[in-house]
Amino acid sequence: MSDFVQAAQITEAKQALDRLRANMRVSIKGKDDVIEQVIICLLGGGHLLIEDLPGVGKTTLAYALARSMDCAFSRIQFTSDLLPSDVTGVAIYDETIKEFVFKKGPVFANVVLADEINRATPKTQSALLEVMDRSRVTVDGEAHAVGAPFMVFATQNPVDYEGTFPLPESQMDRFLMRLQMGYPQPVDELEILRAAKLAYDGIVLNPVVTRGDILKLQALAQQVFIEDSVLDYILRIVTATRTESEFRAGASVRGGLALKVAAQARALASARDFVIPEDVAELVRPVLAHRLGLARQTSDAMEERRTVAMILKRILAAIPAPV
Amino acid sequence: MERGRPQLNLDELHQLKWLLGGVLALSSVWTVFYVDVDALTLLLATTLAVGAVLWRPGLPDLIPGWVHAMAFPVIVVVFGADLWLGGQTLPAMIRLDLMLILYRGISYRQRRDDLQLIVLGLFLVVVTGVLTVSFAFALQILAFTACALALLLVITLVDAAEAQDPPVKTPLFTWGITVPRPAWTHHSDWPGFFRRVLRTVDWRLAGLWALLFAGVVGVSALLFVAIPRFQLENSLFLERFISRKARSGFTENVRFGDVTDIIGDNALALSVDISNPAEVPGTVYLRMVVLDEYRDGGFKLSARLRRDAFEGEQARFKVYGTQPPRRGERVLWTFYFEPGISRFLPVPGSFEILQFRDLQTVSTSPLLRLVALRNEPATMTAYLMDRVVTSGVLNDPAFAQVHAAAPRAADGRPLEPDRVQMGLTVGDADRRALAAAVTTFAGAGAGPGRLSASDFAGKAAAWLAERHTYSLQSELPAGGGDGLVRWIGGSTPGHCELFAGSFVLLARAAGYPARLISGFRGGSWNAFTGNLTVRNNDAHAWCEIWDAATASWIRVDPTPGSQAVATGDEAQGGAALARRTDSSWSARLDSFRILWYRRIVNFDQRTQVDAVRSVRDATRASGQRLQATFDRTAKALKDWLTSPWDVPRVLRTVAALVALAGLAWGGRVLAGRWRWRRGGLETRGRPDPVRMEAGRWLARLRDNPDGETSLSVHELERLRYGPRASWPEPRAVFQRARLAWKDARRRGRVGR
Numbered sequence A: 001m002s003d004f005v006q007a008a009q010i011t012e013a014k015q016a017l018d019r020l021r022a023n024m025r026v027s028i029k030g031k032d033d034v035i036e037q038v039i040i041c042l043l044g045g046g047h048l049l050i051e052d053l054p055g056v057g058k059t060t061l062a063y064a065l066a067r068s069m070d071c072a073f074s075r076i077q078f079t080s081d082l083l084p085s086d087v088t089g090v091a092i093y094d095e096t097i098k099e100f101v102f103k104k105g106p107v108f109a110n111v112v113l114a115d116e117i118n119r120a121t122p123k124t125q126s127a128l129l130e131v132m133d134r135s136r137v138t139v140d141g142e143a144h145a146v147g148a149p150f151m152v153f154a155t156q157n158p159v160d161y162e163g164t165f166p167l168p169e170s171q172m173d174r175f176l177m178r179l180q181m182g183y184p185q186p187v188d189e190l191e192i193l194r195a196a197k198l199a200y201d202g203i204v205l206n207p208v209v210t211r212g213d214i215l216k217l218q219a220l221a222q223q224v225f226i227e228d229s230v231l232d233y234i235l236r237i238v239t240a241t242r243t244e245s246e247f248r249a250g251a252s253v254r255g256g257l258a259l260k261v262a263a264q265a266r267a268l269a270s271a272r273d274f275v276i277p278e279d280v281a282e283l284v285r286p287v288l289a290h291r292l293g294l295a296r297q298t299s300d301a302m303e304e305r306r307t308v309a310m311i312l313k314r315i316l317a318a319i320p321a322p323v
Numbered sequence B: 001m002e003r004g005r006p007q008l009n010l011d012e013l014h015q016l017k018w019l020l021g022g023v024l025a026l027s028s029v030w031t032v033f034y035v036d037v038d039a040l041t042l043l044l045a046t047t048l049a050v051g052a053v054l055w056r057p058g059l060p061d062l063i064p065g066w067v068h069a070m071a072f073p074v075i076v077v078v079f080g081a082d083l084w085l086g087g088q089t090l091p092a093m094i095r096l097d098l099m100l101i102l103y104r105g106i107s108y109r110q111r112r113d114d115l116q117l118i119v120l121g122l123f124l125v126v127v128t129g130v131l132t133v134s135f136a137f138a139l140q141i142l143a144f145t146a147c148a149l150a151l152l153l154v155i156t157l158v159d160a161a162e163a164q165d166p167p168v169k170t171p172l173f174t175w176g177i178t179v180p181r182p183a184w185t186h187h188s189d190w191p192g193f194f195r196r197v198l199r200t201v202d203w204r205l206a207g208l209w210a211l212l213f214a215g216v217v218g219v220s221a222l223l224f225v226a227i228p229r230f231q232l233e234n235s236l237f238l239e240r241f242i243s244r245k246a247r248s249g250f251t252e253n254v255r256f257g258d259v260t261d262i263i264g265d266n267a268l269a270l271s272v273d274i275s276n277p278a279e280v281p282g283t284v285y286l287r288m289v290v291l292d293e294y295r296d297g298g299f300k301l302s303a304r305l306r307r308d309a310f311e312g313e314q315a316r317f318k319v320y321g322t323q324p325p326r327r328g329e330r331v332l333w334t335f336y337f338e339p340g341i342s343r344f345l346p347v348p349g350s351f352e353i354l355q356f357r358d359l360q361t362v363s364t365s366p367l368l369r370l371v372a373l374r375n376e377p378a379t380m381t382a383y384l385m386d387r388v389v390t391s392g393v394l395n396d397p398a399f400a401q402v403h404a405a406a407p408r409a410a411d412g413r414p415l416e417p418d419r420v421q422m423g424l425t426v427g428d429a430d431r432r433a434l435a436a437a438v439t440t441f442a443g444a445g446a447g448p449g450r451l452s453a454s455d456f457a458g459k460a461a462a463w464l465a466e467r468h469t470y471s472l473q474s475e476l477p478a479g480g481g482d483g484l485v486r487w488i489g490g491s492t493p494g495h496c497e498l499f500a501g502s503f504v505l506l507a508r509a510a511g512y513p514a515r516l517i518s519g520f521r522g523g524s525w526n527a528f529t530g531n532l533t534v535r536n537n538d539a540h541a542w543c544e545i546w547d548a549a550t551a552s553w554i555r556v557d558p559t560p561g562s563q564a565v566a567t568g569d570e571a572q573g574g575a576a577l578a579r580r581t582d583s584s585w586s587a588r589l590d591s592f593r594i595l596w597y598r599r600i601v602n603f604d605q606r607t608q609v610d611a612v613r614s615v616r617d618a619t620r621a622s623g624q625r626l627q628a629t630f631d632r633t634a635k636a637l638k639d640w641l642t643s644p645w646d647v648p649r650v651l652r653t654v655a656a657l658v659a660l661a662g663l664a665w666g667g668r669v670l671a672g673r674w675r676w677r678r679g680g681l682e683t684r685g686r687p688d689p690v691r692m693e694a695g696r697w698l699a700r701l702r703d704n705p706d707g708e709t710s711l712s713v714h715e716l717e718r719l720r721y722g723p724r725a726s727w728p729e730p731r732a733v734f735q736r737a738r739l740a741w742k743d744a745r746r747r748g749r750v751g752r
Helices: A007-027 A032-043 A058-068 A084-088 A122-134 A186-195 A211-222 A228-243 A253-269 A277-291 A301-318 B010-034 B040-055 B065-086 B089-106 B111-132 B135-162 B183-187 B190-200 B203-226 B258-263 B303-309 B397-405 B428-442 B453-467 B483-489 B496-510 B574-580 B585-601 B605-642 B647-678 B689-701 B707-721 B730-746
Strands: A048-051 A073-077 A089-094 A099-104 A111-115 A136-139 A142-145 A151-156 A177-180 B253-255 B268-274 B285-291 B293-295 B298-300 B314-320 B332-337 B353-365 B370-373 B381-386 B393-395 B514-521 B524-526 B531-535 B539-547 B552-556
Touching: A007 A032, A007 A058, A007 A211, A007 A253, A032 A048, A032 A058, A032 A177, A032 A211, A032 A253, A058 A073, A058 A111, A058 A151, A084 A089, A084 A122, A084 A136, A089 A136, A099 A142, A122 A136, A122 A151, A177 A277, A211 A253, A228 A253, A228 A277, A228 A301, A253 A277, A277 A301, B010 B040, B010 B089, B010 B111, B010 B135, B010 B183, B010 B190, B040 B089, B065 B089, B089 B111, B111 B135, B135 B203, B268 B585, B285 B370, B285 B539, B293 B496, B428 B453, B428 B483, B428 B496, B453 B496, B453 B539, B453 B552, B483 B496, B496 B514, B496 B539, B514 B552, B524 B585, B531 B585, B689 B707, B689 B730, B707 B730
Parallel strands: A048 A151, A048 A177, A073 A111, A111 A151
Antiparallel strands: A089 A099, A136 A142, B253 B298, B268 B332, B268 B531, B285 B514, B293 B298, B314 B353, B332 B381, B353 B370, B353 B381, B393 B552, B514 B539, B524 B531, B539 B552
């Protein structure tokens, strides 16, 4: 029985997550679905890529999450002259102790907002690879663990491509999910206008869950049960992306694992200790879409995203969910 | 969508389509080989061109645009000219079809072009198939159909794959419009492609497809058995002009080298089923044509003999021969005579009855033992001969009368040699040369009065064999006079016609009537089917010399290596057959052909009815057996029931019934418990029954999330997808689900 999640643990998790949701909703209006996805990503221990136009609340979302869970938050504004050491930190010579001392960079936090990540050079972008994968930074052969939990919130503007460096596939594969914020509903936007707070620094949120809670929830998510037919369902979806002639390449093994982890996290977020096919189906697009590119060239990035989403929808429709 | 199995991408599908289209084009154009249409150049050009573009798919890109623009008008003009100059519609259409296939085969094809290719190929296959009705056709149409089905499947797959990204539409009329070079041709790697196809092919699906195809073929075969027979060539508009032309070796007019020309061909000429193989003589001579007139360096059937010996043409099923009916075992010879050889049928000797499969218009000569069809058959001719006597000595009372009545000179020689079919139309010098030759081996004044025909034949044949060796490559020596007489005088090697012709001249010079026979000699015994197989290279020429003493024609084969003079008693028996037995691969191939003939082509109405009748009888017998078994059981049960019931018997019966019921119930409970306990995902390959049942209820209740139903759905989800350790009691959940479902149905919330 120890392999499975106890009912009490589920109840406890549900309470913690309810608190988190409610707290985030205070500052993020009318975006419950996005909040839900962020929580799923958090529970899955993954990183998030948010693509949208500037000024729709990407930074606020990251900030609200960080504040709600009593975690260290840092923000890195990516620019073309940003150096890897500006992200990871640098070893500088300390005269007093006569040796090099590692000075931690902004990546040493629990929630790192990598704003406009595609503005940095590939060299700087790839500085994030190790830290995103292993939650640690190696400088001068010495590994330094970053915070736990550790979550990168990267944002990029899909429309304005002037002077940007598109993220390579290996980098994209490291993000558990990609989300779009979208404009809020008029009712919600009116409320945002009423609040009249411009900077996210002004957001005052009390932490409702501790870092320890989050780590426990992440461990719990990994114990969520997946029945074999659901695993088979995941496999068939991933395989279908590989045999689809329109895609340049199918989803990687990491992509399949990501879909599994995200489905477990969604089950936990829904207060379930087992995954249902709906968990998988709902997450196919946010988890897999950014890992897939079209075989043919498209002039418009948004067009490519729409086509990929459409093909994924078609694949999902073609594969019967296990009943 | 199979787990883990890769699938061909669009480029590979296009490549497969290209390959199948090429193979289809090649397989259909080669059917033309079986008919006698002057299209060998086109055939070879198409084969080479299509083969080349299959090998290098980039080649069509080298064809300049103007070729595409000009192709259609040029083909139309060529076809028109062909029709006008040749005057024959069908051959012109076949050549047109070949040209179209050539063009389609070497240009990049879109969907419509592939379909055109299938239709063009189908035309060729069907036309040639109907014209030849051969075993090769049956194989070819099978291969073609399989190829065409595969191509259609690939076209459908390509269509489905392109549905999301349709290619630029082309107008309906695509001639002259260059289809751009497809991307896959830039990196086509056939070995890699085949490896990938092997990896991606779903063998189960392929097996199913093959099964379906075999089923279709089987149903077609059943239909073939079920429909009444009819003669294709009589029923269709297609004429026989297109079948292979007869070689002149087996006609009424043979020139030297004609028979030898046939020997160069190794194709099957005829197959003979013999009911008692022991009856087959050591060397079978199948006579086809008797040639009595020597004129202008060649032998022919004289007009006189044709008039005197042949009966008029008649449409008949049966021909009666000279052999009287005899008692004892019947020996049936069934002949399957290939088309395109001769209108004269091979006949092994005297016979009582010759029976055709179909009504035939024939002229027969009982005395010459010859049977000739009106036309050279366009399809295989099957005929059956009863009471065949394969003797080398043929009695001929009619000729005996003519021969005896002919006015003679003092030395016994007939005054009018032509009347007795022994004309010697050579110059005086040649006559002298022949006489000198006769004197050399038979002594001075040799003739019918002094030397018996068989003795003369033996000496003549021995003398010829002494002076000449056998060779297929032979020429008549140059010089004046008759060529054959020059050959007799010289020592150059020669073929069977020269030996036979020389013998006839020598015999006639000595005063013996003699004639030349052409036909087949020998053949091999097919070890696989047990029949005599005669090939074109068994074609042979020999002679018959008149023996006045016995009033019969004696077969003489002067070619070296043969038994020169036939006697009345031919060596027969299995030992002779065993010597000729052929177990080679070509015999094995022929055996399929024989099978086809025996089972399919020669399948006449009577055997068809017999087959249907035997199926019916077998069915009826099975039904009767079943009925009898049922009756027996019913009677036993009735007896058991009606026998007196005393108390111990009743008790025994009740106890037995209770024990049986108990066993059944116990087994069910045990099986159920075992299944519940087993639990995991699958029980012997099947999903867990609890999960399956939960899945079924979920499908019914999922869309009704309220109250009791919602609870049921959650529990059902747990049963279906949740860890087994956390399951609620399944039966209780299913019970609740059933109630909830009934409730929802009552409220009209869910359907059935």
